[in-house]
Amino acid sequence: MAPVDGGTPVHAEIDDAAVQLRVLHRSEGLDHLRFRDGHGFRLTACPERPSRRRRPATSGGPPRTARSGLMLHLVRHADAGSRGAWVGDDFERPLDDHGSMQAEAIAVTLAGRPVRRILSSPYVRCVATVAPLGQILGLPVEASDELAEGSYAEALELLGSLAAAEGDSVLCSHGDVIPGVLWVLARHGLEIGDRGRCKKGSIWELEVVDGRIVAATYRHPRTFGAA
Numbered sequence: 001m002a003p004v005d006g007g008t009p010v011h012a013e014i015d016d017a018a019v020q021l022r023v024l025h026r027s028e029g030l031d032h033l034r035f036r037d038g039h040g041f042r043l044t045a046c047p048e049r050p051s052r053r054r055r056p057a058t059s060g061g062p063p064r065t066a067r068s069g070l071m072l073h074l075v076r077h078a079d080a081g082s083r084g085a086w087v088g089d090d091f092e093r094p095l096d097d098h099g100s101m102q103a104e105a106i107a108v109t110l111a112g113r114p115v116r117r118i119l120s121s122p123y124v125r126c127v128a129t130v131a132p133l134g135q136i137l138g139l140p141v142e143a144s145d146e147l148a149e150g151s152y153a154e155a156l157e158l159l160g161s162l163a164a165a166e167g168d169s170v171l172c173s174h175g176d177v178i179p180g181v182l183w184v185l186a187r188h189g190l191e192i193g194d195r196g197r198c199k200k201g202s203i204w205e206l207e208v209v210d211g212r213i214v215a216a217t218y219r220h221p222r223t224f225g226a227a
Contacts, residue, residue, distance in 0.1 A: 069209035072162055073110060074181070075172040078102035078201040078226070080125035095128045102201035105226035107132035109203070109219075115139065116167030119158070121147040126172040129201075133170060147173040152180030163208045178204060185213060194218040201226045 078099035086093045095103060110133055118134050120126045122143040134141045146154035155177050162169045178198050185206075186192040190213060198204070201221040206213050221227045 069207050069214070070166070071113060071168045072159060072206040072208060072213070073113070073115075073168060073170045074178050074204040074206065075106060075129060075170060076175055076178055076198050076200055076202050077121070077123070077126040077129045077172055078106070080200075091122075092124050094124055099125070099129070099201070102221060102226040103129045103132050105221070105224055106130070106201065106203065107136050109224040109226075110170060111136045113168045115170055116165065117142065117162070117169045118172075119144045119147060119169065120172040121145075121149070121174060121177075123148065123174070126174070130170055130172045144171075147171055147177060149174045149176060152177045152184075155181050156184060159206070159213075163213060164211045175200070182216065185216070190214075190216060192216045 078095050079102060080093050080099050081096045083090060083093070106129065115133070115137055116139075118130050118137070118139050119142045120130050122145065126147070127141055127143065130141055133139075144158065145151065146158040155171070155173060158171070159181065162171075175198050179196065182192050182204065197218050197220070199221060203219040203224075205217040205219060207215040207217070
C-alpha cells in the first residue's frame with residue numbers, strides 16, 4: 001500500500017513496547033496508520049492495527065522514579081469558564097478564579113522537577129496555566145503554535161524533539177490535542193488505560209528513557225490539590 005500524499009509524518013521504533021518518536025516530515029492528519037517493514041508506521045490508506053507487546057502504564061499518583069529518565073508533562077489548561085458564555089475572541093478567554101487556583105497548584109507540583117523548558121499553546125488560558133510555574137523556576141513560557149487547538153500532529157512532532165532533550169519539559173495544551181497524542185501513542189505500542197481522561201488542570205506524565213516514551217501516568221487534579 002503506497003503512502004498517502006504527504007509522506008511519513010512520524011517514525012516510531014518499537015523496542016519492547018517502548019515508543020520513540022522521530023519526525024521525518026509533516027502531513028495532514030493521522031487517522032490512517034499502519035506498520036511498515038517492522039520498524040515504524042506511516043500514513044497509508046489502510047488503518048490496519050499492528051500486533052505488539054504492551055508495557056502497562058500506571059494510573060494516578062506521583063510520577064515514577066525507578067528509571068533515570070526525564071518526563072514530558074502534558075498539562076491541560078486550567079478552568080476558564082464556559083466557551084459559550086465568553087463574549088469575545090476565544091483565544092483571549094482567561095482563567096476563572098478556580099483555574100487560577102489550579103495553576104498555582106500545578107506550579108507547586110512541578111516546581112520540584114528538573115524542568116528546563118515550559119511551552120504552551122498561545123491561547124491566554126494555557127499561558128496563564130503555566131505562568132506561575134515559570135515565575136517559580138525563573139523560566140519563560142514559550143508560546144508554541146504546535147500546542148494550539150487542532151494541532152495534535154504538530155504536538156507529536158514537538159514531543160519527538162523534546163524526548164531527545166536534557167531535562168523535563170512542561171507542555172500546556174487543550175482537551176483535543178492531548179487525547180489525540182495519547183491515542184497515537186497507545187495505538188502504536190504504549191499501554192495507556194486512562195487515555196480518555198483529560199480533566200482541566202490535569203497532568204499526563206510521559207516518562208522518557210534513552211529518547212523513548214516508555215510509560216504514561218495520568219494525574220487527576222485532586223491528587224495534587226487542584227480539583
